Amino acid sequence: MKKFLGIIILLTLLSFKCEDEIEFNDNQRLSFRGRVVDFNGEVLNNIPIEIIATRSFFDPYFQSGLNLEEGELAGTGFSDEQGNFSITSLSPLNAEIYAFVNPPESRDFQRNRTSFIVSGIDVDSDLRNLVFRFPNDIVLDRIANFRIQINRITDSIDTLNYSIRYSPLIPIENIEQDITASDIPEINEIGGQLLPTETLMSEDLEMRENDMILFSYSLSSDGIQKDSTITINAENRTFVFEF
Amino acid sequence: MLKTAPLSLNFRKKYCLLLCLGLILNLFAQDEEEDKGWKKYHYDVLGEAWVGYLSPQFYGDNFLSEAFDTGDGIIFGINVLPSDKWYAGAQFSSFRGDVTNTSLVGVFDATRIQQFYITGGHSFLKQESRLSLKGGIGAGYVGLRNERGFERFRDEGFGIMADLVVSYRLTTFLGIYASLQHQWLFMDIDVPADLRSFFRNVTLFAPSIGIKFSML
Numbered sequence: 485m486k487k488f489l490g491i492i493i494l495l496t497l498l499s500f501k502c503e504d505e506i507e508f509n510d511n512q513r514l515s516f517r518g519r520v521v522d523f524n525g526e527v528l529n530n531i532p533i534e535i536i537a538t539r540s541f542f543d544p545y546f547q548s549g550l551n552l553e554e555g556e557l558a559g560t561g562f563s564d565e566q567g568n569f570s571i572t573s574l575s576p577l578n579a580e581i582y583a584f585v586n587p588p589e590s591r592d593f594q595r596n597r598t599s600f601i602v603s604g605i606d607v608d609s610d611l612r613n614l615v616f617r618f619p620n621d622i623v624l625d626r627i628a629n630f631r632i633q634i635n636r637i638t639d640s641i642d643t644l645n646y647s648i649r650y651s652p653l654i655p656i657e658n659i660e661q662d663i664t665a666s667d668i669p670e671i672n673e674i675g676g677q678l679l680p681t682e683t684l685m686s687e688d689l690e691m692r693e694n695d696m697i698l699f700s701y702s703l704s705s706d707g708i709q710k711d712s713t714i715t716i717n718a719e720n721r722t723f724v725f726e727f
Numbered sequence: 728m729l730k731t732a733p734l735s736l737n738f739r740k741k742y743c744l745l746l747c748l749g750l751i752l753n754l755f756a757q758d759e760e761e762d763k764g765w766k767k768y769h770y771d772v773l774g775e776a777w778v779g780y781l782s783p784q785f786y787g788d789n790f791l792s793e794a795f796d797t798g799d800g801i802i803f804g805i806n807v808l809p810s811d812k813w814y815a816g817a818q819f820s821s822f823r824g825d826v827t828n829t830s831l832v833g834v835f836d837a838t839r840i841q842q843f844y845i846t847g848g849h850s851f852l853k854q855e856s857r858l859s860l861k862g863g864i865g866a867g868y869v870g871l872r873n874e875r876g877f878e879r880f881r882d883e884g885f886g887i888m889a890d891l892v893v894s895y896r897l898t899t900f901l902g903i904y905a906s907l908q909h910q911w912l913f914m915d916i917d918v919p920a921d922l923r924s925f926f927r928n929v930t931l932f933a934p935s936i937g938i939k940f941s942m943l
Binding site: 513560 | 833875917
């Protein structure tokens with residue numbers, strides 16, 4: 485009896501495992517093609533590209549908004565000397581494809597560059613000729629370490645409320661129609677307060693070089709919000725706000 | 728000064744295997760040499776079975792040549808000889824290849840290539856001779872059983888081949904052979920138009936050596 489019970493448990497476990505696994509089509513391959521450049525249009529070579537098949541969808545708990553941990557790597561390669569790539573991938577059955585340029589999980593991740601994702605690629609509708617071409621050049625900005633510093637230089641005992649909005653390091657271009665834009669984090673935002681007892685605050689952030697960030701602030705006493713935009717570039721890596 | 732490269736372990740293994748095979752077969756041959764009536768009793772071969780060691784060599788601009796490191800394998804088959812000059816038969820071969828360039832073929836670990844051919848050909852020497860020289864052609868199924876962890880998927884197609892086989896009968900029933908096959912594989916893999924030639928047209932040489940059993 486115990487023997488039969490063991491077999492039943494084993495079969496049950498196997499059936500659960502089989503359901504989760506992504507299968508691949510026999511006798512079929514897909515091709516993903518594009519070009520990677522930097523902000524100035526200079527080609528970027530040796531950038532890793534991964535083609536991931538997954539059934540999981542947007543997940544707000546992940547930085548990029550995508551839960552790719554359950555995905556299966558179906559294709560991989562690098563951009564060549566001209567920045568071009570042509571990657572052959574397996575063809576997943578009943579799963580969507582995410583093309584991930586410079587993924588942070590990759591062994592060859594270019595740490596000083598941003599990443600880029602095209603999400604929701606459907607094999608049947610988006611790959612009719614078995615080719616997916618990225619419509620435009622994929623731009624990977626440099627990542628800059630940026631410091632925002634707030635100094636209290638008056639005797640005011642007001643509380644300063646502030647927020648900083650900046651572009652995500654992993655922008656997502658979603659081509660899936662049934663997912664709304666609100667599912668995708670198009671902008672990153674952090675915020676905080678400078679309490680009357682504090683005279684100095686600083687935040688160190690990783691941001692995209694050449695990005696425009698929006699610094700918004702208000703005082704608790706009047707509640708009027710004021711905005712200030714800052715452009716990050718090679719010369720401008722620190723923003724000091726004094727009030 | 729020239730340096731002599733040490734023999735690789737793989738080559739030594741093959742060399743030892745061949746040496747042992749030769750010694751064993753020579754023992755049979757010594758007994759048979761005493762038989763003075765060779766021509767009288769040994770010409771009427773109805774069929775033969777053979778098994779050998781296969782060392783496929785892919786070449787050209789195709790996915791098996793560019794993205795796989797193929798290993799050696801096994802080949803075996805049978806021939807029926809309805810006449811002194813002609814034969815028909817079947818052969819099966821199996822060997823493994825490890826993926827070395829995933830950007831060209833997709834991400835998986837390895838493949839097992841299996842081929843089943845129906846063959847036929849012509850015997851250039853008379854059967855009463857210990858030495859045999861045959862030339863043949865064949866056509867059949869080619870299957871790649873691709874492995875990706877515990878997952879499996881297949882690539883399939885058909886192949887044609889031409890071969891030249893030299894064999895030598897050491898005894899009434901036992902002989903050795905060496906064969907050189909050239910194969911053209913036509914895979915049925917759906918890919919973008921500009922990759923069709925790369926995935927669908929595969930060429931290889933498939934030399935093999937082994938032993939052959941004659942059925943009188």
